[in-house]
Amino acid sequence: MLVQELEKFGVEKKYVERLEKEGIKKFYPPQEKALKKGLLEGKNLVLAVPTAAGKTLVATLAMIKSLEKGKKAIYVVPLISLANEKYEYYTKFFKERKVAISVGDFDSADPWLERYDVIVVTVEKLDSLIRHGAPWLCQTGLVVFDEVHLLNDPSRGPTLEILITKMRTMLKRAQFLFLSATIKNAEELAEWLDAILIKSDFRPTKLYEGIAYDSKIWLPEMGEIKLREDLSLEEAIAFEILKRRKQAIFFVATRRNAESLALKLASLTRKHLGRNERELLKKLGDEIENVLEIPTSQCKKEGRCVRGGVAFHHAGLLGAQKRMIEKAFKRGWLKFIVATPTLAYGVNLPAFAVIIRDARRYYPGIGSKYIPVLEYMQMVGRAGRPAYDEYGISMLTAKTEDEARVLFDRFIMGEMEEISSKLAIEPVLRMHVLALIATNFCNSERSIFSFFSKTFFAHQWGDISMIEEKVLEVIDLLREWGFLEKKRLVATDLGKRVCQLYLDPLSAHIFIEALRTSKKINDFGILHLISSVNEMKPLPSVRLGELGRIEEEIAKREEDFLIEIPEEWDLEFEDFLKSVKMAGVFEDWINEASEERILESYNITPGELRGRIEIADWLLYSLHEIALLLGMKNFLKDVRKLRVRVQKGVKEELLPLVRLRGVGRVRARKLFEAGIRRVSDLKKVPVETLAKIIGPKTAENLKEQVERKKKKDVQKTLWSGAAGI
Numbered sequence: 001m002l003v004q005e006l007e008k009f010g011v012e013k014k015y016v017e018r019l020e021k022e023g024i025k026k027f028y029p030p031q032e033k034a035l036k037k038g039l040l041e042g043k044n045l046v047l048a049v050p051t052a053a054g055k056t057l058v059a060t061l062a063m064i065k066s067l068e069k070g071k072k073a074i075y076v077v078p079l080i081s082l083a084n085e086k087y088e089y090y091t092k093f094f095k096e097r098k099v100a101i102s103v104g105d106f107d108s109a110d111p112w113l114e115r116y117d118v119i120v121v122t123v124e125k126l127d128s129l130i131r132h133g134a135p136w137l138c139q140t141g142l143v144v145f146d147e148v149h150l151l152n153d154p155s156r157g158p159t160l161e162i163l164i165t166k167m168r169t170m171l172k173r174a175q176f177l178f179l180s181a182t183i184k185n186a187e188e189l190a191e192w193l194d195a196i197l198i199k200s201d202f203r204p205t206k207l208y209e210g211i212a213y214d215s216k217i218w219l220p221e222m223g224e225i226k227l228r229e230d231l232s233l234e235e236a237i238a239f240e241i242l243k244r245r246k247q248a249i250f251f252v253a254t255r256r257n258a259e260s261l262a263l264k265l266a267s268l269t270r271k272h273l274g275r276n277e278r279e280l281l282k283k284l285g286d287e288i289e290n291v292l293e294i295p296t297s298q299c300k301k302e303g304r305c306v307r308g309g310v311a312f313h314h315a316g317l318l319g320a321q322k323r324m325i326e327k328a329f330k331r332g333w334l335k336f337i338v339a340t341p342t343l344a345y346g347v348n349l350p351a352f353a354v355i356i357r358d359a360r361r362y363y364p365g366i367g368s369k370y371i372p373v374l375e376y377m378q379m380v381g382r383a384g385r386p387a388y389d390e391y392g393i394s395m396l397t398a399k400t401e402d403e404a405r406v407l408f409d410r411f412i413m414g415e416m417e418e419i420s421s422k423l424a425i426e427p428v429l430r431m432h433v434l435a436l437i438a439t440n441f442c443n444s445e446r447s448i449f450s451f452f453s454k455t456f457f458a459h460q461w462g463d464i465s466m467i468e469e470k471v472l473e474v475i476d477l478l479r480e481w482g483f484l485e486k487k488r489l490v491a492t493d494l495g496k497r498v499c500q501l502y503l504d505p506l507s508a509h510i511f512i513e514a515l516r517t518s519k520k521i522n523d524f525g526i527l528h529l530i531s532s533v534n535e536m537k538p539l540p541s542v543r544l545g546e547l548g549r550i551e552e553e554i555a556k557r558e559e560d561f562l563i564e565i566p567e568e569w570d571l572e573f574e575d576f577l578k579s580v581k582m583a584g585v586f587e588d589w590i591n592e593a594s595e596e597r598i599l600e601s602y603n604i605t606p607g608e609l610r611g612r613i614e615i616a617d618w619l620l621y622s623l624h625e626i627a628l629l630l631g632m633k634n635f636l637k638d639v640r641k642l643r644v645r646v647q648k649g650v651k652e653e654l655l656p657l658v659r660l661r662g663v664g665r666v667r668a669r670k671l672f673e674a675g676i677r678r679v680s681d682l683k684k685v686p687v688e689t690l691a692k693i694i695g696p697k698t699a700e701n702l703k704e705q706v707e708r709k710k711k712k713d714v715q716k717t718l719w720s721g722a723a724g725i
């Protein structure tokens with residue numbers, strides 16, 4: 001079916017033209033099937049198709065229809081990186097419409113979204129919008145859930161499952177689209193969702209799957225590709241790809257592996273770059289290396305790799321670096337990306353070849369295990385760029401022939417796993433039971449059970465007695481902690497606030513107990529308190545060499561802790577050690593230890609540090625809000641101050657300076673040391689002097705800011721003068 005034929009379905013010509021301009025002339029089979037099964041008539045669909053089979057277009061078509069009816073469309077994704085990608089795409093595609101992205105700040109109803117037609121959100125954000133009773137939600141005509149196979153994920157699945165159940169209960173007349181990878185029990189999923197199933201193995205480019213070992217790539221459907229014998233297997237594969245002027249993604253198990261393989265491949269690739277490419281990559285490498293005020297050793301390493309035409313990609317990178325790398329790969333500048341598996345779930349980043357170097361991974365508490373076939377499929381799904389390649393190739397690497405055979409049977413011939421509900425996990429139930437009551441979704445035990453009877457868990461097991469039991473226990477706890485009224489199933493003011501803050505009720509309870517019982521509260525105590533709750537987990541592990549230092553710290557600061565110190569033989573002691581380590585990271589950060597030193601001495605990455613700072617920011621905000629509600633006024637100022645210090649990583653004396661745009665912890669310290677300690681000092685110093693301290697560009701920028709501030713101040717005084725008359 002041709003895209004032109006869309007006009008017959010009443011789709012405006014401009015949209016047809018836009019699709020054609022993107023190179024979409026003819027629908028892929030699953031897309032055509034979706035159209036025939038009532039996509040444009042508002043039918044609910046589950047699309048279980050491989051990566052790159054064009055799910056987004058199906059969503060886009062439904063959006064066009066929904067917008068025509070004057071309704072909003074919500075697009076729900078599991079990751080911020082995906083939200084950014086969809087937002088960028090839809091801002092361009094629906095250029096005369098208003099497209100919004102809403103991913104951060106869990107304590108807001110975002111009333112501004114009322115004015116928008118297309119809203120891209122993450123799962124947690126949409127859940128928090130419901131908790132705040134965002135009034136515009138009822139104007140929604142279409143909800144798209146992307147990557148619904150993540151229902152299977154123990155950490156993210158339960159919230160997604162609750163959210164889908166809530167949205168379907170709230171918006172009975174809206175259309176729902178569920179986009180998923182191909183999963184074995186897609187029928188079961190579609191039955192639960194009361195939706196028409198479109199299941200397909202279609203791929204826009206042919207994929208040849210195989211195994212690489214013993215200096216060859218064995219692709220059963222294509223034949224053998226001989227590799228150089230004088231290189232390691234990975235290098236020989238890379239050489240073959242360079243020879244064909246193509247690109248590849250290598251998947252490895254750990255960050256360290258990603259970095260070391262990227263370095264190795266970069267020294268090989270460098271020799272194959274043309275002069276222009278070298279210049280381009282040098283610029284890019286310098287840019288990536290210098291995204292922070294002072295580059296860390298990881299930044300330098302990435303810079304070195306990128307200058308050689310290769311990048312490593314893992315959760316330890318900074319967001320800006322990841323975006324630059326993805327863009328450069330799409331443009332063909334970078335030849336290889338060596339990634340940890342998170343990239344498989346991330347943005348649309350196709351390559352000619354995908355190489356899975358580590359098919360086994362270490363799972364905490366379980367040990368080393370093969371990755372699920374579902375994950376393998378997500379990875380190899382990236383192989384083949386429809387616009388450039390006629391086909392794509394993927395391979396697992398093996399050391400021996402026996403291993404090659406095992407991998408072949410398991411992954412290439414193997415069956416995908418079923419997905420199953422992970423809802424019966426207590427912290428999740430705690431959070432969501434409180435939310436159901438606090439938002440008046442449910443007002444009796446019966447209505448809570450009835451809600452859970454609509455979940456995927458109930459659909460799969462047919463019996464929710466296990467959940468019912470846990471729900472009753474959770475209700476008792478929530479009452480004991482003061483989040484529910486004693487007699488009625490109604491949330492107290494405190495319970496409502498905890499729900500809005502998107503906190504695990506247990507964390508809120510720990511905060512409240514600490515505030516109530518501690519006589520003396522200091523910064524370290526607070527930093528440790530926020531490091532010890534579930535939201536901060538998984539915590540960085542404690543290495544043997546660190547143990548002594550941490551135990552010393554515990555003994556020395558016994559008085560500072562706001563929660564009880566467990567005994568060494570208690571089960572919680574290990575987590576306690578980790579939380580002390582985490583608090584140490586934050587303390588060093590706000591005392592201006594250099595980022596490099598923190599990363600090195602605690603063995604963490606820049607991306608991890610940023611991620612932790614964001615969580616700490618949210619927890620400190622929540623702690624402040626709870627203290628406010630409990631009337632603990634004397635405590636508020638300290639938490640507010642600490643929150644800014646954690647955001648900026650500075651001592652108190654630098655706070656006036658870091659409020660200025662373009663002034664981070666390093667520049668602020670330089671200014672301070674030069675005697676410039678507040679905004680009024682900045683106004684007095686000539687721009688040339690300033691330039692010598694922080695560079696000419698920032699100096700000018702700062703001057704402009706303070707001058708503008710001055711003007712505003714003048715205006716303010718004029719107005720207040722007028723008011724005085």
Ligand code: ADP
Nearest residue numbers: 023024026027028051052053054055056057348
């Ligand atoms: P998925 O979400 O299924 O992984 P996407 O929707 O991101 O896949 O589509 C992958 C790529 O295929 C996009 O670049 C998209 O523009 C392109 N594409 C989608 N449908 C078609 C089509 N019918 N013809 C040509 N290209 C298409």
